[in-house]
Amino acid sequence: MTTTTGTAAVTRAVGAAHTRVEGRDKVTGAARYAGDLPFAELAHGWLALTTVARGRVRAVESAPVRAMPGVLTVLHQGNAPRVDADYTGVLGRPDPILEMFQHDRVPCVGWPVALVVAETPEQAREAAEALVVRYDEEPHDVDFFAGRPGTYTPEGSPGVQAETEKGDLEAQLAASAVVVDASYTTPEEHHSPMEPHTAMARWDGGRLEVVDSNQGSMWVAEELAKLFSLDPASVRVRSEHVGGAFGAKGLRPHQVAAVMAATVLRRPVRVALTRRQLFSLTGYRSPTAQRIRLGADLDGRLRAFDHQARSQTSTVHEFVEHSAALGRVLYDADAHHTVNRVVPLDVPTPTWMRAPGVAPGSFALESALDELAGKCGMDPIALRTRNEPESGPVSGLPFSSRNVLACFEEGARRFGWAERDPRPGIRRQGRWLLGTGTAAATYPSGVAPSTAAVTAEADGTFTVRITAADVGTGARTALTLVAADALEVDPGRVRMRIADSDFGPAVLAGGSMGTRSWAWAVTAAATGLREQLALGGDIPPQGITARSDTTAAVGALAKKERHSFGAQFAEVTVDVTSGEVRVRRMLGIFAAGRIVNPLTARSQFIGGMTWGLSMALHEEAIRDQASGAHVNADLAGYHVAAHADVPLIEADWVDDPDPDDPVGIKGIGEIGIVGAAAAIANAVWHATGIRHRDLPIRPDRVL
Ligand code: MOS
Secondary structure, three states, X not given: OOOOOOOOOOOOOOOOOOOOOOHHHHHHOOOOOOOOOOOXXXXXXXXXXXXXXXXXXXXXXXXXXXXOOOEEEEEEOOOOOOOOOOOOEOOEOOOHHHHOOOOOEEOOOOOEEEEEEEOOHHHHHHHHHHOEEEEEEOOOOOOOOOOOOOOEOOOOOOOOOOEEEEOOHHHHHHOOOEEEEEEEEEOEEOOOOOOOOEEEEEEEOOEEEEEEOOOOHHHHHHHHHHHOOOOHHHEEEEOOOOOOOOOOOOOOHHHHHHHHXXXXXXXXXXXXXXXXXXXHHOOXXXXXXXXXXEEEOOOOOEEEEEEEEEEEEEOOOOOOOOHHHOHHHHOOOOEEEEEEEEEEEOOOOOOOOOOOOHHHHHHHHHHXXXXXXXXXXOOHHHHHHHOOOXXXXXXXXXXXXXXXXXXXXXXXXXXXXXXXXXXXXXXXXXXXXXXXEEEEEEEEOOOOOOEEEEEEOOOOOEEEEEOOOOOOOOHHHHHHXXXXXXXXXXXXXXXXXXXXXXXXXXXXXXXXXXHHHHHHHHHHHHHHHHHHHHOOOOOOOOOEEEEEEOHHHHHOOXXXXXXXXXXXXXXXXXXXXXXXXXXXXXXXXXXXXXXXXXXXXXXXXHHHHHHHXXXXXXXXXXXXXOOOOEOOOOOOOOOOOOHHHOOEEXXXXXXXXXXXXXXXXXXXXXXXXXXXXXXXXXXXXXXXXXXXXXXXXXXHHHO
């Protein structure tokens, strides 16, 4: 086993493959998800959604529905409890969709207009579907790809820098021997977690309890407390098992509706969403339109770099898919310009979806780099090597570590890149054209303050408590390994308890920051506990507990460019008779910090890469312009890559421990998808000689 900097002195568990600690419970069905748990007196809520894209709700005709079998109540704008969404949460201002039933305005199709609560889910659904809502309709606009005079440069979106600029772009473009000026589009895409959103709310002894499926129980608890003007200590949110999240599982309308109904009825109420409702209620990735201009010398050195990205948001809230962000990290140029603009439309507000901004941004940017390599007559990897920056291209800050070239080197070796004939459209096997492509990947490596508690139990075991979320990634197992090493005990002696807001503040599972942030807190608490135990003495029946809070330590980190990196490779075949693109193999090599559990890390990387394949070839939510509604809001019409679409995918990594992290972690949640679609699009170009700048690369676009 290799020892890397910044790691615990004694390493047993971290770095060795470990099956999920809850794996047996999951495959035997013992693991209960939010929709599975029984509660006495449980009532069931069903959301009714608007069917018009813009206007006012004139009337919710609830009387006939209230008389239907089993119906307990119908909540709507006329009778629902009041909420107060005038707050700034962990991730900024809340999406006003949480203010449902508070007013008569309809900003999109699929806005919650009523909640029908009944004794059974079937009764609630039947009544909700029978509910008549009258509207005063207004003209709407849901057409993102039309020209857009209303487009503006956003301000004040958390985590989004709208625009960066250095140097004289037009002058450098004019001085460039080679110029690429190309426009790219990506469609609206949806998270589609396997487990749809579900929440149960009840009042119990003066406390509000929510059993949920989310990415951060403390996050959801804090926002619920603010929304309902409750003492934060009186709200408890738990989320034991989560079947996928990808950015969609924060506070969404169903938890709010469940709390409203539980408050009105004084009994537990569960609201579960259908797959179709997810398409309206839980956020999505905005479509993007991007223009990239690159100017270079003949040897490939970049003089001019310009990435302009546009995304959509709703008319009630600003969310920016900041696709122009990654060029601020990847490539330098004498003149460098990036800008994210946004256009408000009569649609639901988009939200974070795996590798927000960077996933569509990398499709455009890494395609443009490939186009530039072609124009310069250079190998695409050599072009990237030529433009490897010394420090942050925009910030000027040093990189904490940057091993993107090591990824390309290792990837090229394993993929067999050296044998590649760069000429496009010349390899054919029967009716198939063959091609290979590559792309760079990067994603920010962040960390946020968290707290943890570690207890030495009298029986010689240890219990860790932290409000972490395991959204299916294996975080619970990773933290078990981290705790075991910090305690210098076998992982079998560590009991990991997560996803209960009563365990105290901790960052949500998002932005590839969860495991790193929680591992830091767990390590700190475990280290403190070992110091206490070293003093000797018996362990009392209640155990000995040490707590940590990483606020000061995280705050003391020096400012650096901190990122994970990677190199993606793909081989495709293109059927010249049907236009079908099939991916034969993919390889991703990542430099993404210390890998805690190779087994689940590999799954996460190839999951992201599979999603990149899906993005490249399949995924596309389509809105009917006339009604403003989706025409394919289900997994039959919205095609997510299935097993038959997914070829041999390999993911591996180079040694890249973060020098400033106690465990060496950087975070791996997002980076698997970054660049994957571009590698496939570049391979399609190599196969056919045709550049596809609009996703997905559907058969009708290929022919
Ligand atoms: Mo992620 S899109 O940060 O859940």
